[in-house]
Amino acid sequence: MINFLKNVSSCLIGVLFLLSTVQAQNFDALHELFKGSSVLNKHYYGFSLYDLDSNRFVYGNNEDKHFTPASNTKVFTLFASLKIIGDSIPGIEYIEKGDSLLFWGTGDPTFLHPILDSHRVYNFLKFSNKKLFYVPQQTAEPFYREGWSIEDYAYDYQPEIAVFPIYGNLVRFKALGKDIIASPKLFNHKLTIREKYARHFNIIRDFHSNAFELTNVNPSASYRSSKPFHWSDSLFVDLLSDTLSVNVRLLSNYSKPSDTKTLYSVPRNVVLREMMLPSDNFLAEHLTMVAAKIKYREFQTDSLRVEMQDKFYKLFTDSIQLRDGSGLSTYNKVTPRSMVELLLSVKEIFPDYNQLFNYFPAGGIDGTLKTAYALDQGVPFVWAKTGTIHAVYCQSGYLVTRTGRRYAFSFLNNNFIGSATPVRKEMVRIMTFIRQNY
Numbered sequence: 001m002i003n004f005l006k007n008v009s010s011c012l013i014g015v016l017f018l019l020s021t022v023q024a025q026n027f028d029a030l031h032e033l034f035k036g037s038s039v040l041n042k043h044y045y046g047f048s049l050y051d052l053d054s055n056r057f058v059y060g061n062n063e064d065k066h067f068t069p070a071s072n073t074k075v076f077t078l079f080a081s082l083k084i085i086g087d088s089i090p091g092i093e094y095i096e097k098g099d100s101l102l103f104w105g106t107g108d109p110t111f112l113h114p115i116l117d118s119h120r121v122y123n124f125l126k127f128s129n130k131k132l133f134y135v136p137q138q139t140a141e142p143f144y145r146e147g148w149s150i151e152d153y154a155y156d157y158q159p160e161i162a163v164f165p166i167y168g169n170l171v172r173f174k175a176l177g178k179d180i181i182a183s184p185k186l187f188n189h190k191l192t193i194r195e196k197y198a199r200h201f202n203i204i205r206d207f208h209s210n211a212f213e214l215t216n217v218n219p220s221a222s223y224r225s226s227k228p229f230h231w232s233d234s235l236f237v238d239l240l241s242d243t244l245s246v247n248v249r250l251l252s253n254y255s256k257p258s259d260t261k262t263l264y265s266v267p268r269n270v271v272l273r274e275m276m277l278p279s280d281n282f283l284a285e286h287l288t289m290v291a292a293k294i295k296y297r298e299f300q301t302d303s304l305r306v307e308m309q310d311k312f313y314k315l316f317t318d319s320i321q322l323r324d325g326s327g328l329s330t331y332n333k334v335t336p337r338s339m340v341e342l343l344l345s346v347k348e349i350f351p352d353y354n355q356l357f358n359y360f361p362a363g364g365i366d367g368t369l370k371t372a373y374a375l376d377q378g379v380p381f382v383w384a385k386t387g388t389i390h391a392v393y394c395q396s397g398y399l400v401t402r403t404g405r406r407y408a409f410s411f412l413n414n415n416f417i418g419s420a421t422p423v424r425k426e427m428v429r430i431m432t433f434i435r436q437n438y
Helices: 002-035 070-084 120-126 150-154 185-190 233-244 268-276 281-296 301-311 336-349 353-357 421-437
Strands: 044-051 056-061 088-097 100-105 131-134 170-176 179-183 191-193 203-205 212-214 224-228 248-250 261-267 382-389 392-400 406-414
Touching: 002 056, 002 421, 044 336, 056 336, 070 268, 070 281, 070 301, 070 336, 070 382, 070 392, 088 120, 088 268, 088 281, 120 233, 120 261, 131 233, 150 203, 150 224, 179 185, 185 191, 185 233, 203 224, 233 248, 261 268, 268 281, 281 301, 336 392, 336 406, 353 392, 392 421, 406 421
Parallel strands: 100 131, 131 248, 191 212
Antiparallel strands: 044 056, 044 406, 088 100, 088 261, 170 179, 170 224, 203 212, 382 392, 392 406
16 A cells, blocks of 8 residues: 555656646747747847746746836726725715705716716706805826826827816817817817918817817818817816806815715726726826725825835835826836736735636737737637837736636836837737647
């Protein structure tokens, strides 16, 4: 019996040794793939791979170096939101005093949002039968975060940050014949035509105001465009009054009492998924504001970042630096290994993989990875957050191999010249190799 057990033990040791040898050879092959890449070795890249089934890091390449993560930063916003925000987004804080309704913003990005608005706040205000008073709030929050590009103020991926967003803080323009129609319609009165026509049609906004200028009078029939507007308390009141067809007054210098009520708007998870899949910067920044408001009763996103650092991120192997919630800031710095440790923290909240993967674009299926990957054996195998700004392309998420083995990974690329397309294709080639060989 003893000899039998010895023989079984020897066989098991042999099998384990063989498996570890095969695995080592596979990682050697992966290393050679990185080493021989004519695309990756022209720029600065890092990669970290963690085996979720054996609970260990299995491969790294510059995994301890710091990179600009771009929209991979949104995974930090996802984690903070899951930790702090309850089931639903607080839409407004309010109090009723006699025939008046006083209300305050919460940072909720869904109010009159073209995709997310539940109309709960809209209907509450519209049909309250009380005089409406919007109360501004003093805040140190800037309308742009540190490290954002001022030159991008005219693009819809960088709307301004506000305590009470409305319409996603965007004006949407479309051609109707030779005319341009704005939504919200209030902005139709802010359109002018440039005296000296340009060859190509465009709409340009003055940085300091909401004066929009048409470069000529010949828009194409299919013209559609969204432009950020310059948010202010007074503009918000004008937009809300126009939308509700109810007079909304601005009530300044009024201290918020402690017995305000909260009206909730949209399920948190719906907003988180919309932030993650199309990589919505506006939603990311305002979810950070919502979380800070819940935590401190004030918009203190800097304090929130410090607290998350002290409570969670200081436990990571490498230090990190965050300046926003969306990834537009070039001041953000993380390592691939820290991104993987963050992914492990998110996974602890969702032990069910289907729930976990629901928050990440699926390669070949949806979001920012819809066209990046082809399905393998008819199914997706990568679920990852992308990150793209000038000279930056990143992916961090989860991968399932053909054998059913599951991994968390982070693949960060910085400082390449030209288009991100060759970098993305090379990443797909390597991730597909892992899918097929592990």
